[in-house]
Amino acid sequence: MENGQTSTYNVPDNTGHFGIYGGRFASETLMPLLAGLAREYEAAKADAGFQEELSGLLRDYVGRPTPISFAKRLSDYVGGARIFLKREDLAHTGAHKINNTMGQVLLARRMNKRRIIAETGAGQHGVAAATVSALFGLECEVFMGAEDMRRQRLNVFRMRLLGAKVTAVHSGAKTLKDAINEAMRDWITRVDDTYYIFGSVLGPHPYPMIVRDFQSVIGKEARAQMQEEIGRLPDVCVACVGGGSNAMGLFHAFLGDDNVRLVGVEAGGRGTGLGEHAARFRSGRLGVLQGAKSYVLQDEDGQIAPTHSISAGLDYASVGPEHSYLRDLGRTEYTVASDSQALEAFHLLSRLEGIMPALESAHAVAEALSLAKTMAKDEVILVNLSGRGDKDVHTVAETMGVDIGAI
Amino acid sequence: MNGCNHNPRASRIHRAFASAKEQQRPAFVAYVTCGDPTLDRTRQLAVEFAGAGVDILELGVPFTDPMADGTANQEAALRALANGVTLRHVLQTTEALRGRGLELPVVLFTYYNPVFVYGVEKFAADAVSAGVDGVLLVDVPVEEAQEFKPAFDHAGLATIFLVAPTTDDRRLPHILGLTNGFVYCVSRSGVTGERNGLASGIRENVARIRRLTQLPVAVGFGISSREQVREIGQFADGVVVGSAIVRRIGEGGDTDEMVCRVTEFVRTLTGQFIGG
Numbered sequence: 001m002e003n004g005q006t007s008t009y010n011v012p013d014n015t016g017h018f019g020i021y022g023g024r025f026a027s028e029t030l031m032p033l034l035a036g037l038a039r040e041y042e043a044a045k046a047d048a049g050f051q052e053e054l055s056g057l058l059r060d061y062v063g064r065p066t067p068i069s070f071a072k073r074l075s076d077y078v079g080g081a082r083i084f085l086k087r088e089d090l091a092h093t094g095a096h097k098i099n100n101t102m103g104q105v106l107l108a109r110r111m112n113k114r115r116i117i118a119e120t121g122a123g124q125h126g127v128a129a130a131t132v133s134a135l136f137g138l139e140c141e142v143f144m145g146a147e148d149m150r151r152q153r154l155n156v157f158r159m160r161l162l163g164a165k166v167t168a169v170h171s172g173a174k175t176l177k178d179a180i181n182e183a184m185r186d187w188i189t190r191v192d193d194t195y196y197i198f199g200s201v202l203g204p205h206p207y208p209m210i211v212r213d214f215q216s217v218i219g220k221e222a223r224a225q226m227q228e229e230i231g232r233l234p235d236v237c238v239a240c241v242g243g244g245s246n247a248m249g250l251f252h253a254f255l256g257d258d259n260v261r262l263v264g265v266e267a268g269g270r271g272t273g274l275g276e277h278a279a280r281f282r283s284g285r286l287g288v289l290q291g292a293k294s295y296v297l298q299d300e301d302g303q304i305a306p307t308h309s310i311s312a313g314l315d316y317a318s319v320g321p322e323h324s325y326l327r328d329l330g331r332t333e334y335t336v337a338s339d340s341q342a343l344e345a346f347h348l349l350s351r352l353e354g355i356m357p358a359l360e361s362a363h364a365v366a367e368a369l370s371l372a373k374t375m376a377k378d379e380v381i382l383v384n385l386s387g388r389g390d391k392d393v394h395t396v397a398e399t400m401g402v403d404i405g406a407i
Numbered sequence: 408m409n410g411c412n413h414n415p416r417a418s419r420i421h422r423a424f425a426s427a428k429e430q431q432r433p434a435f436v437a438y439v440t441c442g443d444p445t446l447d448r449t450r451q452l453a454v455e456f457a458g459a460g461v462d463i464l465e466l467g468v469p470f471t472d473p474m475a476d477g478t479a480n481q482e483a484a485l486r487a488l489a490n491g492v493t494l495r496h497v498l499q500t501t502e503a504l505r506g507r508g509l510e511l512p513v514v515l516f517t518y519y520n521p522v523f524v525y526g527v528e529k530f531a532a533d534a535v536s537a538g539v540d541g542v543l544l545v546d547v548p549v550e551e552a553q554e555f556k557p558a559f560d561h562a563g564l565a566t567i568f569l570v571a572p573t574t575d576d577r578r579l580p581h582i583l584g585l586t587n588g589f590v591y592c593v594s595r596s597g598v599t600g601e602r603n604g605l606a607s608g609i610r611e612n613v614a615r616i617r618r619l620t621q622l623p624v625a626v627g628f629g630i631s632s633r634e635q636v637r638e639i640g641q642f643a644d645g646v647v648v649g650s651a652i653v654r655r656i657g658e659g660g661d662t663d664e665m666v667c668r669v670t671e672f673v674r675t676l677t678g679q680f681i682g683g
Contacts, residue, residue, distance in 0.1 A: 301493035302524030
């Protein structure tokens with residue numbers, strides 16, 4: 001049974017398709033670059049030296065493996081299943097994003113690119129990209145929606161302190177989707193010297209595969225740690241899903257473990273109307289956005305809908321194509337947590353465990369709380385705590401009507 | 408051989424290039440975003456363009472996320488979207504123009520999602536019956552062309568693909584094999600938008616394409632002056648001008664004066680050819 005399914009689970013195919021999802025919907029100028037990146041990645045994957053360098057950096061610089069914490073007081077509070085946390089918030093820079101940026105910056109070095117670009121929503125990927133660029137002395141420019149810059153200004157300043165240029169994107173809703181558009185436009189214009197570090201399991205092939213592979217370290221560690229800690233696997237794994245990289249990173253090692261439920265949590269936002277949430281699986285339909293075919297929040301004419309979430313990292317109109325594929329297979333399931341549920345979870349985890357989660361991760365915690373209530377005390381939930389919440393303190397203060405400057 | 412003559416829609420495009428060639432000038436392809444600033448203005452501009460030396464009308468389908476477009480075309484798309492313009496309106500506009508006797512070949516420049524959601528087969532049939540001659544799906548490369556190619560071929564809609572400076576010799580024959588109508592050669596790596604001067608290597612890229620196809624080759628992206636048009640005309644079969652026109656539409660707004668001024672600008676681009 002162990003890894004029984006993963007032995008036959010072999011996606012994407014060599015054209016980047018996860019069943020009917022994914023693909024390479026990019027303009028011609030980028031196609032040779034994407035093909036080159038796929039070739040370089042395959043070579044790196046087979047290169048023991050590359051893998052060794054990456055795992056050394058993940059250990060000595062990122063601080064892996066990240067621990068698993070048993071959230072005892074939170075579990076007691078709920079009075080159901082035991083809740084464990086995979087502590088990606090303790091990775092260097094405070095989120096899982098650096099697992100991927102470290103891998104990709106090594107690819108950029110292999111390809112002799114001197115300039116790194118990245119998009120960012122919550123700013124965690126931008127910070128992680130700026131960090132690895134500083135580490136290797138590469139120029140770095142991060143594209144970020146103006147609205148996201150406002151609500152994640154701490155991360156904007158962090159990126160600047162790390163030597164990166166942060167470019168505000170004023171098009172569209174001024175959030176993650178618009179930042180990706182702008183990063184793509186930059187890449188298409190500076191194809192020779194620039195490497196685009198995509199931050200999630202989105203975009204044209206090979207990005208969804210590359211990001212998944214670099215993030216899969218989360219699940220590999222967690223699976224072994226749970227075996228070690230409690231002598232068995234969790235009954236449920238829970239992770240928030242914006243693009244879906246932390247969820248894919250956790251889920252992947254468990255795909256073959258049929259008894260482990262894999263639950264992704266989308267942003268339920270502040271309502272069910274189009275524009276009030278980012279629940280692609282609840283309200284979206286099949287479409288093509290920014291390089292991949294997947295579920296997309298859109299109107300009847302195929303125009304992409306605005307989205308809303310209190311967490312910038314979940315505020316996106318589409319979802320990684322592999323999530324759509326796994327959902328069709330029935331291997332993963334998806335639910336939503338609203339802004340207010342996420343906020344409640346944020347406060348609970350802060351007070352009961354002394355862990356302040358990112359608002360993204362708080363969506364996963366919220367789902368774990370409602371799941372735990374319905375489960376027995378000997379059952380186990382593993383939550384991917386994908387990032388820490390320092391960056392969200394301003395947003396949380398706003399919801400409480402607190403003016404931090406006046407404290 | 409890529410038989411543009413076998414495709415009835417491609418033949419209107421073919422005739423436009425053939426007649427320009429006869430007059431020893433490059434075919435002039437003018438791009439506007441449909442519905443910018445209004446559908447009425449788009450119809451007026453199309454009619455004026457036909458008398459101003461334009462050979463092919465390229466209509467942009469507004470999309471919320473125009474990833475391959477520069478600022479001018481992004482803003483145009485937003486203006487059109489603000490008026491509620493959708494793919495259906497673009498087809499209706501084309502049909503209305505044909506009803507008024509417009510003979511110019513009409514090529515749509517669009518991102519894939521609106522077409523995908525419309526339904527590829529239904530779109531192909533409706534586009535042909537509206538009088539559309541060809542379609543360029545800017546974010547569908549040849550690798551994903553099976554998404555639409557069979558349906559478009561079946562309907563008789565010309566499929567136009569981009570060739571970029573980054574397109575290598577392995578990809579090029581594949582692209583040309585799926586192309587009808589004309590080859591759209593991107594002058595430089597980048598998004599749409601005006602630029603000074605011509606990219607180095609564009610002449611070589613056109614020559615490289617010519618060695619592999621009899622199809623006409625048009626050069627676009629970044630072309631904004633008569634001088635550039637003239638220069639490209641020396642080695643290519645056609646020139647596409649978009650952002651420079653679109654920017655002037657944006658500046659002029661929803662006025663008769665805008666239509667006059669934009670048409671005058673188009674005349675300055677094509678003008679040398681009108682007088683022979």
